[in-house]
Amino acid sequence: MEVKTKIPLLLEQSIKGRTGYTIAELDVPEVPLQELIPPAYLRVEEPRLPEVSELEVVRYFTGLSRRNHGVDVGFYPLGSCTMKYNPRVHEDMAALAGFSQIHPYQPASTVDGALEMMYELDTYLAEISGLAKSTLQPAAGAHGELAGLLIIKAFHKQNGEDQQRTEMIIPDAAHGTNPASAMMAGFSVRTVVSNKRGGVDLAALKSLLGPKTAGLMLTNPNTLGLFDENIIEIADLVHAAGGLLYYDGANANAILGIVRPGDMGFDIVHFNLHKTFSTPHGGGGPGAGPIVVKQELAPFLPYPIIEKGSNGYALVKPVHSIGRMKSFYGNFGVLVRAYAYIRTHGYPGLRAVSENAVLNANYLMHHLKEYFALPYDRLCMHEFVLSGKWQKKVGVSTLDMAKRMLDYGIHAPTIYFPLIVEEAIMVEPTETESKEVLDHFIFLMQRIAQEAIDSAESFKNAPSMTPVGRLDETRAARERVLRFSTQENS
Amino acid sequence: MQVAKGLLYSKDHEWVKCEGASIKIGITDFAQDKLGDVVFVEVPSLDDQLIQGEPFTVVESVKAVSEIIAPIDGTIVAVNDRLEDSPELINEDCYGQGWIVSVEPQDEEYVDNLMTDQEYEIYLKEV
Numbered sequence: 001m002e003v004k005t006k007i008p009l010l011l012e013q014s015i016k017g018r019t020g021y022t023i024a025e026l027d028v029p030e031v032p033l034q035e036l037i038p039p040a041y042l043r044v045e046e047p048r049l050p051e052v053s054e055l056e057v058v059r060y061f062t063g064l065s066r067r068n069h070g071v072d073v074g075f076y077p078l079g080s081c082t083m084k085y086n087p088r089v090h091e092d093m094a095a096l097a098g099f100s101q102i103h104p105y106q107p108a109s110t111v112d113g114a115l116e117m118m119y120e121l122d123t124y125l126a127e128i129s130g131l132a133k134s135t136l137q138p139a140a141g142a143h144g145e146l147a148g149l150l151i152i153k154a155f156h157k158q159n160g161e162d163q164q165r166t167e168m169i170i171p172d173a174a175h176g177t178n179p180a181s182a183m184m185a186g187f188s189v190r191t192v193v194s195n196k197r198g199g200v201d202l203a204a205l206k207s208l209l210g211p212k213t214a215g216l217m218l219t220n221p222n223t224l225g226l227f228d229e230n231i232i233e234i235a236d237l238v239h240a241a242g243g244l245l246y247y248d249g250a251n252a253n254a255i256l257g258i259v260r261p262g263d264m265g266f267d268i269v270h271f272n273l274h275k276t277f278s279t280p281h282g283g284g285g286p287g288a289g290p291i292v293v294k295q296e297l298a299p300f301l302p303y304p305i306i307e308k309g310s311n312g313y314a315l316v317k318p319v320h321s322i323g324r325m326k327s328f329y330g331n332f333g334v335l336v337r338a339y340a341y342i343r344t345h346g347y348p349g350l351r352a353v354s355e356n357a358v359l360n361a362n363y364l365m366h367h368l369k370e371y372f373a374l375p376y377d378r379l380c381m382h383e384f385v386l387s388g389k390w391q392k393k394v395g396v397s398t399l400d401m402a403k404r405m406l407d408y409g410i411h412a413p414t415i416y417f418p419l420i421v422e423e424a425i426m427v428e429p430t431e432t433e434s435k436e437v438l439d440h441f442i443f444l445m446q447r448i449a450q451e452a453i454d455s456a457e458s459f460k461n462a463p464s465m466t467p468v469g470r471l472d473e474t475r476a477a478r479e480r481v482l483r484f485s486t487q488e489n490s
Numbered sequence: 491m492q493v494a495k496g497l498l499y500s501k502d503h504e505w506v507k508c509e510g511a512s513i514k515i516g517i518t519d520f521a522q523d524k525l526g527d528v529v530f531v532e533v534p535s536l537d538d539q540l541i542q543g544e545p546f547t548v549v550e551s552v553k554a555v556s557e558i559i560a561p562i563d564g565t566i567v568a569v570n571d572r573l574e575d576s577p578e579l580i581n582e583d584c585y586g587q588g589w590i591v592s593v594e595p596q597d598e599e600y601v602d603n604l605m606t607d608q609e610y611e612i613y614l615k616e617v
Contacts, residue, residue: 416554473552474527478529478578
C-alpha cells in the first residue's frame with residue numbers, strides 16, 4: 001500500500017468542463033429560473049463543485065478508504081465505544097427488500113412485517129433491560145438521554161413538582177453527554193464524586209439528595225469499567241428522595257443476560273444499538289439510542305409507539321406523550337440489524353457476548369498492569385482504565401504513546417477520559433477479538449512501555465509510519481480553516 | 491512546576507495577585523500543564539459576580555473543557571481581552587500575560603481561604 005503519497009482533494013483535481021455524466025436532451029419547454037424563484041433567492045455565483053470524471057471519483061474514494069482504519073482492518077480497542085466486529089449477515093437482513101424498499105409514508109397496514117419487527121425489538125429490549133416499554137426513535141445515545149430526561153421532567157410535572165425538582169445528579173466519572181443532555185433538558189447539574197473504589201461516594205450522594213432532586217444519571221459499569229456494588233442502596237436513596245434513576249447504557253456490552261438495569265432499580269434505560277447490538281459505527285452514524293422505561297412512565301413515551309391489536313400492529317400515541325423525538329420511526333436500518341443480532345444470539349448467546357467481553361478486558365488488564373499504572377486495581381467489566389503517569393514522569397505522555405500505537409497498526413484506545421484518571425488510557429477489547437490479537441496487543445504495549453524508558457525522545461516524532469505524521473491539533477483548533485480555498489483565492 | 495512568589499493560591503489551582511484595590515486572577519503553571527494546549531478561553535463579562543468555589547468561566551484545551559473556579563467573592567472590574575485571540579498566553583505566561591480577570595473583592599477576609607506560595611508548593615506535592 002503506497003500510503004505516503006498525498007491524495008489531492010477532488011477540488012484540486014477539478015478540470016473545467018470535465019464531467020462524469022450526460023443528461024438526456026430536454027423534451028419539455030425550458031422555463032427560465034427567474035420565473036419560478038424570486039430573484040432575491042437566486043444564486044448569482046456558480047457553486048464551486050469539483051469537475052471530475054467517474055473514474056477519478058472512484059479512485060479518489062477508494063484511495064481514501066485504503067487509508068482508513070476500522071475494525072475490518074485491525075484492532076480498535078476504543079474504550080466506551082464498543083468497536084466490535086458486526087457480523088455481515090445482519091447487513092444482509094437490513095438489505096432485505098421488505099425492510100429496505102419501504103417508505104415511511106406507506107399506510108401502516110402495508111408494512112405489517114416492519115411493524116412486527118419493531119414491536120418484537122421493543123419486547124426484547126424490555127426483557128434485556130428488565131423494564132416495560134420502549135421508544136425506538138432516538139438516533140443516538142445522547143438523543144436517548146434527552147428523551148429520558150424529558151420524560152423525567154414530564155413525570156415531575158404531572159406530580160406538580162417540576163418547578164421544585166430541577167437538579168440532576170451526575171457522577172464525576174460520567175460520559176460528557178450526561179451533563180450536556182441534562183442542561184439541554186433544562187436541569188441544573190450537581191456532580192457527585194467517586195469513592196476510592198471508583199463507585200459513587202454514598203456520603204456525597206446523600207448530601208446532594210433532597211427536595212430539589214429530579215434524578216440521578218448513572219452508567220453501571222461506569223466509565224472506569226467498574227461495577228458499582230452499591231447500586232441497590234443508591235437506587236433506594238434516590239427514590240426515597242423523590243428522584244428517578246436514568247441508566248446510561250453505553251456500557252451495556254458488559255451486562256447482557258447477566259444483570260438487568262430494571263432489577264438494579266433504574267427507571268429509564270437507553271441502549272446504544274450501534275455499540276452493543278451490531279451496527280458499524282464511528283464517523284458519525286447512523287446510530288440508534290432507544291430508551292426503555294418502567295410501566296409507570298410508559299404514558300410519557302414519544303409517539304408513535306407500536307402496539308399489537310387484534311387486526312395486526314398499530315401506531316399509537318401514548319396518553320401523556322412528550323412528543324416526537326425524531327421524524328418517522330428512528331433509524332430503521334439500525335433497528336433491523338439489532339433485531340437480527342438479538343435473534344441470532346438468543347439468551348445464551350447474548351450472555352456469552354458479555355462474558356467474553358469481560359473476560360477479554362480482565363485478561364488485558366492483568367497483563368498490562370505490570371507496565372502501566374492501574375489506579376483502580378479490582379476486577380473490571382468490559383473495559384478498564386490505565387494511567388500513563390509512570391511514563392509521563394520520564395517525559396512520554398499518554399498522547400505520545402497513543403500516537404506510537406498507530407505506527408504499530410492498531411487504533412489508539414480512548415485517552416484522557418475519564419477525567420478523574422491522570423493520563424488516562426481506556427481500553428475496551430470487546431468479545432470479538434481472539435486471544436492471539438489480545439496477546440499481540442499486550443506485546444506491543446510492553447514494547448511501548450520499554451521504549452518510553454529507553455528512548456523517550458523518539459516518541460515526539462510518532463507516528464512516522466502513517467500517511468501523515470503528528471498533526472498539530474493545537475494549531476488546527478486555534479487557526480480554524482473551515483472552507484477550502486484555492487491558491488489563487490487565498 | 492513553577493510557583494510564583496508572593497501570590498496567593500486556591501486548591502483548584504487558581505492564583506490571586508493583589509494590585510491595590512483590585513486583584514488579578516489566573517490559573518497556575520500546574521493547571522496549565524494539566525490542561526495541555528489551551529485553544530479557547532471564554533472571556534467573562536465586566537460586572538459579573540464571582541462566588542467563591544463556583545465556576546465563573548471555561549477554558550478549552552485540546553484535551554477537555556474545564557471550568558475555572560472562583561477563588562474569592564467579588565465583582566469583575568477588568569478582563570483580559572487578549573485571550574480571545576491568543577489563548578496560548580495561558581500556556582506561555584500563566585502568571586503574567588495569561589491573567590484572566592481582575593476583581594474587586596467583596597471583603598478583605600478572602601485571603602483566609604487561600605494558600606501562600608509555600609503552602610501551595612506543599613499542597614502540590616500531595617495532589
